[in-house]
């Protein structure tokens with residue numbers, strides 16, 4: 001079983017879009033996948049067209065600790081299960097703040113899980129669940145918009161990861177540039193800046209694509225709503241080979 | 250003195266851009282303005298071309314409580330002072346979590362302040378500083394992208410505000426649609442949806458404008474970097490009158 005955490009303290013960079021698109025993509029390729037929402041906004045459920053719910057609260061609240069199987073919600077897509085969040089996740093974070101061994105709550109929850117892949121969608125803040133995700137995960141994926149503040153967010157995540165090295169073996173999986181817009185200079189400039197610093201850890205970019213916003217409105221994943229979307233297939237170059245897009249995953 | 254809090258739990262909707270642009274705009278119109286960064290990312294300092302710093306930590310850490318005047322940093326622009334944040338703001342939040350009367354820390358800090366306007370830039374998370382900001386503020390401004398998840402964030406903020414009515418007299422000031430892109434249907438659809446629900450509390454939109462990202466790279470405000478930027482002046486209609494943009498504030 002592989003555990004991936006999708007993180008960036010910077011907000012609105014495409015964490016949830018990446019987590020949902022990746023999770024459904026893997027489920028379609030026969031991987032048994034669990035997607036866990038660690039954000040009180042409950043956006044994972046919104047993107048899948050589900051009601052938000054207190055699954056995470058019921059699974060992790062100190063002293064309650066339900067077995068994983070009792071807290072999981074079917075997503076309505078084959079081989080994809082979900083642990084939903086809602087406003088109760090804010091209460092959960094407050095309660096965990098004072099609990100012993102709080103960094104290991106997700107590690108413990110997933111110990112006996114029987115999935116091929118688990119994907120953790122993090123909130124845009126350095127909180128107790130963010131730390132627990134980086135302790136439980138094998139790799140982190142860092143989506144980033146191509147702007148100065150989001151790229152700074154990438155460095156912040158890597159600093160936090162280094163600070164956890166005594167209790168976590170998690171490594172950087174990939175940096176995923178999102179909202180890539182070929183027309184503007186600024187995108188290209190920041191992409192070059194990322195590639196210079198992080199070299200092959202930077203994946204080809206995900207194009208800016210209005211289908212992402214539209215699919216959320218219909219509660220469908222990109223694979224269901226617009227299988228030909230640029231955000232999935234990337235840009236096609238003159239030689240016919242395509243670069244970027246979620247399909248490269 | 251008027252205190253405004255710029256909030257939306259949804260990330261990347263333009264909170265910091267709105268807070269910095271508004272603060273500098275007011276300072277240029279002779280209002281003595283204080284801008285406080287409540288987010289551990291420290292993006293307010295980045296947008297003003299300053300080093301991030303632990304001003305907020307030194308002002309609010311339980312038991313330390315420096316007087317406001319000793320924690321404020323000059324912004325380098327006339328009539329605009331700043332209280333910066335950095336990673337220490339994360340430690341501050343943990344310490345405040347256990348403190349008595351934590352909801353009033355900002356109210357107490359600003360009691361004797363001698364500014365015309367104070368602007369609070371909030372992090373994208375429902376934490377102790379977020380609550381304290383909504384207790385200290387007279388009005389909240391809610392920037393929102395024109396997509397389903399950010400608009401849901403607007404309703405979340407208003408639910409939180411209602412929940413605080415016993416300890417706060419803060420009211421909704423305005424909902425500010427950002428990243429408005431006339432070409433896409435999705436922007437128009439969500440704008441109409443907002444206007445239907447919130448009526449005259451929705452301000453004319455702020456156009457999508459690459460100058461926002463570029464100005465951050467140079468550490469300049471929009472007023473300094475691109476005074477003719479569309480995000481400032483809005484769209485000009487055929488009859489010559491302009492709609493939207495930060496200038497309407």
Ligand SMILES: Nc1ncnc2c1ncn2[C@@H]1O[C@H](COP(=O)(O)OP(=O)(O)OP(=O)(O)O)[C@@H](O)[C@H]1O
Nearest residue numbers: 011012013014015016017124208209212213260396
């Ligand atoms: N490549 C893209 N092109 C255009 N829009 C996108 C793209 N990726 C995501 N979006 C849209 O941008 C908005 C923000 O994305 P998303 O919610 O995934 O970011 P996030 O990092 O999870 O945000 P938060 O920090 O609030 O958790 C969503 O409405 C989404 O549909």
Ligand SMILES: Nc1ncnc2c1ncn2[C@@H]1O[C@H](COP(=O)(O)OP(=O)(O)OP(=O)(O)O)[C@@H](O)[C@H]1O
Nearest residue numbers: 011147260261262263264265266373457458461462
């Ligand atoms: N109207 C706009 N058009 C284009 N880009 C914009 C606009 N407003 C803000 N931006 C850019 O989008 C990015 C995100 O904006 P900003 O950091 O202000 O959002 P935020 O809500 O404060 O994010 P966070 O939730 O992380 O605090 C920044 O790089 C900013 O320059």
Ligand SMILES: [Mg+2]
Nearest residue numbers: 015016039043
């Ligand atoms: Mg998200």
Ligand SMILES: [Mg+2]
Nearest residue numbers: 264265288292
């Ligand atoms: Mg911000």
